[in-house]
Amino acid sequence: MKISTIIKIIKKLKNISDKVLPYSLQDYLKRKFGNGTYLSQVEFHIVDHCNLNCAYCDHFTPLADKNFCKIDDIIEDFKKLKKIFDNIGKIYIVGGEPLLHPNLLDILEPLRNIYPKSKIVIITNGILLDKQNENFFNALKKYNIALSMTHYPLKIDYEGWIEKLSKIGIKTYYFSLNRNKMKKQNLDLNGKNDKKIAFQKCWEKKCHFVRDGKLYVCTPAPNIHFLNKYFNLDFKLGKNDYIDLNKVKSASYINALFKKPIDFCRYCNDGEIEFKKYSISKKELSEWVKL
Numbered sequence: 001m002k003i004s005t006i007i008k009i010i011k012k013l014k015n016i017s018d019k020v021l022p023y024s025l026q027d028y029l030k031r032k033f034g035n036g037t038y039l040s041q042v043e044f045h046i047v048d049h050c051n052l053n054c055a056y057c058d059h060f061t062p063l064a065d066k067n068f069c070k071i072d073d074i075i076e077d078f079k080k081l082k083k084i085f086d087n088i089g090k091i092y093i094v095g096g097e098p099l100l101h102p103n104l105l106d107i108l109e110p111l112r113n114i115y116p117k118s119k120i121v122i123i124t125n126g127i128l129l130d131k132q133n134e135n136f137f138n139a140l141k142k143y144n145i146a147l148s149m150t151h152y153p154l155k156i157d158y159e160g161w162i163e164k165l166s167k168i169g170i171k172t173y174y175f176s177l178n179r180n181k182m183k184k185q186n187l188d189l190n191g192k193n194d195k196k197i198a199f200q201k202c203w204e205k206k207c208h209f210v211r212d213g214k215l216y217v218c219t220p221a222p223n224i225h226f227l228n229k230y231f232n233l234d235f236k237l238g239k240n241d242y243i244d245l246n247k248v249k250s251a252s253y254i255n256a257l258f259k260k261p262i263d264f265c266r267y268c269n270d271g272e273i274e275f276k277k278y279s280i281s282k283k284e285l286s287e288w289v290k291l
């Protein structure tokens, strides 16, 4: 039998087992005979605010109050995740701008200890890179933390940083190249959009997000409170829109849930995707909402 045929049979058997076996049994089998339970990626805010404030930011960061997230709370979240997922493919430290946090380095060692095999990445706009001292770069190296830069239209020598840091053994690369355009969320205030279509077209459904003991399929939903507060709006985030890590303990169950739309998807764009020229936010509602 050809190898490709064997792979096809294995895939079919896996699909069948995913549908018929209880989630707890799937988890048990994965831990016992497979590679353990796995989450593809997760990100978390280490700060909520940013020093750039781009219009259309999908974390609604220009509208967020200044807030440095507590390192202990983040570590607690990752301990909870570890009880469910043996491994996480990629862990993104984001914000806001992560380099604004005065104790950013304190998260690196515990995170690396909890998830020794994960690709851990700090995503930065690069503005504060030349303010970092030796301790910062040594810690990245020591705990094998990569640096990923979004290439904004700023006077920053991104290429130079990539070359310099790569030479001293820090994995450095672009998160997104030449960000001259931004995707506009075009949220529907009335929540009348087709959630299945919105989810189908969604780019962010794989950007899972953890905060305060809750795991979310994407980043816009858990950060919507910044938009709500700033403009006094009422985008509703219900109990079915997130997973309570104190209650749900099955990796297979969570991964199955993440393949389906959540109620909040009814607010998201189910039409054409719109791109806007990069600009600094004027904190206007039209940057995020379809008016």
Ligand code: SF4
Binding pocket: 050, 051, 052, 053, 054, 057, 058, 059, 061, 062, 095, 096, 097, 125
């Ligand atoms: S740099 Fe990133 S986090 Fe900051 S406002 Fe721009 S898109 Fe948002």
Ligand code: SF4
Binding pocket: 198, 199, 202, 203, 204, 205, 217, 218, 219, 220, 221, 261, 262, 264, 265, 266, 268
């Ligand atoms: S709520 Fe749904 S459609 Fe909107 S960003 Fe999240 S996963 Fe995507």
